[in-house]
């Protein structure tokens with residue numbers, strides 16, 4: 001119970017925080033500390049989405065006791081969404097995993113860490129090439145760096161991938177194809193400056209609520225911001241939109257091509273910008289072995305491009321997409337105006353798409369063609385769902401084809417540089433990409449004798465048992481395969497630990513040191529504030545301990561050029577610190593050591609990071625962060641723009657300095673509209689789209705343990721249009737079977753609920769581990785990003801008897 | 802006991818915003834703070850986090866309230882620990 005004094009004190013603190021946040025950044029605000037209490041406030045980024053809000057965390061007696069939006073943070077200016085509100089409570093679920101557990105006779109039984117680490121090391125040593133590591137956009141930068149080094153520089157294996165493959169790898173291939181380098185040129189400041197915000201299949205009000213309120217709040221200050229919601233179903237975002245334009249699934253490519261068609265036909269494209277800064281591209285022919293054409297395509301002239309977009313008249317676009325021709329013209333006219341600043345925003349709608357790379361390229365293309373890029377408010381911005389999908393997976397390169405700092409394993413020079421920086425012998429890093437997510441799990445779920453060459457998998461900080469598409473095929477088969485061994489490091493029991501052979505209890509969030517990188521290239525840092533429960537230990541330590549065990553077993557890969565262990569760490573006096581022993585892990589700041597080892601990797605692609613200690617002082621810094629003549633470190637808000645980016649040549653307005661064509665020009669792509677691989681038919685007449693809800697973060701393993709969030713959104717459902725429900729004779733709340741060619745689940749129907757699909761379409765959220773919609777989804781993926789399409793497949797809705 | 806500091810973004814339509822404020826004034830658990838433009842600072846004090854969440858949900862659906870953002874939350878020493886997802 002709070003004492004009266006304390007209550008009065010906390011109330012006034014709460015009011016002061018709210019008043020300061022309501023007033024914006026104009027007021028100074030001191031964090032409350034009750035005299036005599038042990039309360040301590042420290043900064044950290046929120047543990048949930050890729051927005052990267054900062055929170056202030058209060059701890060007392062070894063527990064997190066209060067959370068406050070961080071007034072000093074540019075991203076959220078003191079505000080949080082409902083998930084951020086509860087971020088402290090995620091540490092205290094009743095069923096936290098607190099001991100390593102091994103499956104014996106079908107049951108998980110507690111074992112010691114000593115034994116657990118030994119089992120993992122033995123499994124790897126048995127068959128190093130059959131071992132795969134599957135990580136996450138929730139890995140901290142340090143954890144990702146350790147995992148990548150352990151696999152690529154230690155085991156000489158590229159079988160490491162991460163769940164961002166399932167959420168944003170199409171954004172990566174879109175940026176690479178267009179600019180030759182990953183991640184958005186702009187930043188969140190564009191939200192404060194744009195005149196028009198276009199949501200491309202993006203329910204920003206629920207998925208990135210703090211950013212959405214930052215945008216919509218401008219209206220309350222009297223500013224005019226036009227919001228256009230291009231969507232397949234009505235969502236909370238639609239409520240704030242000036243125009244809600246419904247399109248047929250996969251129709252987005254037609255819309256983008258329609259805008260390009262109008263810009264060319266009306267002569268309203270930005271000729272000067274295009275001539276100076278752009279080249280045109282299209283895909284070449286498919287190769288004879290049936291593999292897709294090369295991702296970087298073939299040059300085309302402007303005239304060829306104009307001819308390619310010619311068929312995408314507003315009327316044809318209406319046929320393909322369902323968006324009325326008049327509205328297509330409206331979009332074309334908007335892009336044709338130089339006086340409007342346009343910010344396109346997208347997330348899973350464009351990325352979880354069998355044409356994900358293509359639609360990403362097309363949206364960049366219309367911004368380039370119309371010159372709506374590189375000045376404040378003019379941007380094409382992809383948003384990420386996880387707190388460090390960018391900082392860890394994209395930048396540190398924990399995907400099967402990447403090396404840190406934007407390097408790729410297929411490039412001999414990149415491998416040589418990485419071997420040099422990691423101080424491992426030449427030739428250690430493999431030249432062939434490892435298995436991407438779907439392929440990795442397919443092989444793990446295929447009998448070894450039938451080509452399933454992945455035999456041991458270690459999954460950290462993610463829940464593929466719920467998130468993989470077509471779960472029967474890609475995850476559940478493992479249950480019957482005795483020679484496959486699944487290791488899972490996590491904080492709570494999940495659909496993945498359910499099939500695990502070994503479960504390792506992990507520390508989470510402020511129970512460890514960490515760094516994240518958010519959607520606007522902002523790298524953030526925090527310190528450990530409380531102890532993890534029971535015997536839980538950080539994922540970084542777990543990998544380090546296994547690596548050391550392999551080193552002690554004589555594994556050659558765990559040795560560097562000098563014969564020392566690849567994670568050899570010394571104190572200030574030069575004495576080795578045994579960081580593989582938990583009791584000594586925090587004798588040094590391993591996170592800082594790893595970050596300083598990682599920093600030199602970041603310069604090749606001009607993603608420069610500042611020294612670790614600069615992030616200790618800041619609320620994140622956006623790369624490239626470059627040292628000034630006075631010794632200070634300056635972040636970059638608009639990359640490639642002469643007025644802000646230090647890497648743009650003197651006197652130049654723009655310079656796309658990593659251009660694919662090596663002439664400082666970006667690429668405008670033509671990619672045609674095509675129909676998706678599976679479409680509704682007589683047997684499966686509905687489109688199924690899956691996604692998230694405001695209250696739950698992804699698979700709900702954390703948020704479903706917070707009673708308030710669980711109560712607010714307890715179970716999954718199937719949203720359906722009222723006309724379809726009437727036709728099928730289905731009532732609101734009635735349980736129906738949602739069936740596809742791959743599987744089926746039972747769900748209650750929600751008519752006129754939070755979202756409202758169009759007739760012929762249904763929507764199901766994926767947060768509910770009791771109702772796994774991914775038993776139904778399709779595992780077809782984009783040929784370049786290898787990202788599956790969770791937004792479209794054909795299902796039947798069947799009334800239960 | 803649960804205390805939180807919230808920021809409400811009120812509707813741009815003044816009568817609607819005023820009607821929201823009238824509703825809030827009648828709730829003894831809510832203390833109104835300063836208003837800056839459309840943004841209003843409030844403190845919610847309830848007997849439990851559960852009740853706190855109920856107030857939060859009610860605020861979100863109050864006509865005249867467009868957004869509810871959180872600036873501060875105190876959840877004490879864990880007497881109401883988070884639960885276990887029940888599948």
Ligand code: SF4
Nearest residue numbers: 046048049053081084
């Ligand atoms: S918007 Fe994202 S980062 Fe911000 S508080 Fe909510 S969940 Fe956390």
